Amino acid sequence: MSLQGKRILIAKPGLDGHDVGAKVIALALRDAGAEVIYTGLRKAPDYIANVAVQEDVDAVGLSILSGSHLELVQQTAEQLAELDGGQIPLFVGGTIPAEDHPALEAAGARGIFTAEMTIDDVLAAIDAVLGN
Amino acid sequence: MSSDKAAVRGDQGNPEPAGPAMPPTVTPSGIEIPEVVTAEMAPNDPGLPGEYPFTRGIFPNGFRGRLWTIRQYSGFGSAEETNQRYRFLLERGQTGLSVALDLPTQCGYDPIDPMARSEVGKVGVSIASLADMELLFDGIDLGGISTSFTINGTAPMIYAMYLAVADKMGVPRDRLTGTIQNDILKEYVARGTWIFPVRPSLRLIADSILFSNQETPRFNPISIAGAHVRDAGSTAVEEMGFTLANGLAYVDEMLRRGGDVNHFAKRLSFFFYVHMDFFEEVCKFRAGRRVWARLLKERYGVTDPKALMFRFGVVCGGSSLTAAQPYNNIVRVGIENMAAVLGGAQSIFTCAYDEAFQIPTEFSAETALRTQQVVAYESGISKTVDPLGGSYYVEYLTDQMDQEITRVIEEIEEYGGAVKAIEDGYLQMRIAQRALERKTQVDAGERVVVGQNHFRRDDEQANDFGEVFRLDAEAARRTVERFEKVRDERDGAAAEAALQRLSAAAVEDDENLIPHMVDCCHAYVTIGEMVTALKDHWGEFQEPVGL
Secondary structure, three states: OOOOOEEEEEEEEEOOOOOOOHHHHHHHHOOOOOOOEEEEOOOOOHHHHHHHHHOOOOEEEEEEEEHHHHHHHHHHHHHHHHHOOOOEEEEEEEEEOOOHHHHHHHHOOOEEEEOOOOOOHHHHHHHHHHHO | OOOHHHHHHHHOOOOOOOOOOOOOOOOOOOOOOOOOOHHOOOOOOOOOOOOOOOOOOOOOOOOOOOOOOEEEEEEEOHHHHHHHHHHHHHHHHOOEEOOOOOOOHHHHOOOOOOHHHHOOOOOOOOOHHHHHHHHOOOOOOOOOOOEEOOOOOHHHHHHHHHHHHHHHHHOOHOOOOOEEEOOOOHHHHHHHOOOHHHHHHHHHHHHHHHHHHHOOEEEEEEEEEHHHHHOOOOOHHHHHHHHHHHHHHHHHHHHHHHOOOHHHHOOOOOOOOOOHHHHHHHHHHHHHHHHHHHHHHHHHOOHHHHHOEEEEEEEEOOOHHHOOOHHHHHHHHHHHHHHHHHHOOOEEEEOOOOOOOOOOOOOHHHHHHHHHHHHHHOOOOOOOOOOOOOOOOHHHHHHHHHHHHHHHHHHHHHOOOHHHHHHOOOHHHHHHHHHHHHHHHHOOOOOOEEEEOOOOOOOOOOOOOOOOOOOOOOOOHHHHHHHHHHHHHHHHHHHHHHHHHHHHHHOOOOOHHHHHHHHHHOOOOOOOHHHHHHHHHOOOOOOOOOO
């Protein structure tokens, strides 16, 4: 795996305050050698897209446990595209029912992660998308 | 463990037939469990229930006088739908209400705010003004039932609105019973619905405690909560230690405001999580009750026994529940329910088996309610007070938990107290690291989660959970429409005047803001309007985001 040196933005869009998953993944990515930027809570999609583009990140991970994942992933992808950041891979993690996966993928999510997945599997999935 | 990790997890599509290794002989908090405990290892007499230090419970007759309150957290969509769910639960024997509010309400945004748009009614009910609350409690006698609100950032406003709705229904304020969570410190640590910086937030909490002690003497104006800290990753020992440290910070703030600890401490209540390690959970509650009574007596000189009593509610479920084979969650919640009863909880909320991943359906909500009724009326465990009292192991582990909890409180005090530890992000970081540890243990199969990392099935039916809950897509629209109608039809001048008075009072540090908020609520001023007015004076909390 070579997440070494990759710049990854972990973001909490919307009002959801559950940040355990975001922080656990951020710490695990950092342990794997990535450079992680964490936004903190309650960020609007346009803010997240701005940070992603300005910081020239290799990937954006959104953490959403409030049930608003469809809207927030869609809005973040749109904002990224508007800022010419449409090529930055977008991942989403949280409480996400299987039936919503196709819609999220259509909106631009390159990986969808839930609490049942192991950290190793999550990192491997990110690594596979980012390539080497 | 790592060499056979993939096989144990069964993530290659081949379920592992053999069971896991024997569970470790330490509790999840890291306390060594002796093979057998003897009388010499548990020399302390736990005393009598109802007597200091209350190890065995706060009431001499336990649950024989009064059963715990069966209080299921619920709320979704608009006020009308949630009112229907409350009636459904009350008809089936629920004995208290527990209001789940949506994130815009919790964070102080009106439903028309751009930040609120995609979250109206999603994780709770939207309550923007008194008009919503009138519908929420329509047909329910607020003088005859206790109501708990899981609300923090906007707790003073929601409390004010509850008083306003009771006023309108003609229920005398001194008959109101229930609880507002109103514990902002743990929001900064683990739950995330903070709004204002720490100092003005503590002022609002002291305002509500002082006001409530006078005006609604049977109401709990704060429920100091460890459940969210626990769900975020901390151990049982840390959950209790962090929570009691926060409790001490509130006591200090109340003393600063001139409160009498023998008086206000009677209405401080607590709220905890119960996880799966049965004995550690039971002993956490027994030890917590003792540590709190000791701290209040020895540090603050509290003499009134009622002010030393540690009263708490419990939530069973949360992070112990799985999406894998979700019906197993019913068993987990049953075990946790019994630990809460044997720990002496005053109110209990049992999660529904699908609550880890969706709003419970009527079927799953009823099953959760029935679980409590089975424990209460069939199991017999509530018939004598503290039936585990005197067990060598239970008394030994209670003593161990007492020591460890005390040590955690001392660590926080050495750091500079709970408020400093939170403003610096020290507690947040400690919990995040603990969460990573917990997740790594589960991933490696060292911490067994049946159906997820052991005894797993990978066929398609394994994770079926029956009915999918569908939120009415029109609920958010109805909420926004009502919001606009209320704002258009209210007496605009009266609303503006009430808001001005609140705003003016916020400037002075010594004026109680609750009466002004009650006036605002009566004038149909919205939660978002009140929060915006206060933000103009106080600004917003700046989250420490360092990892």
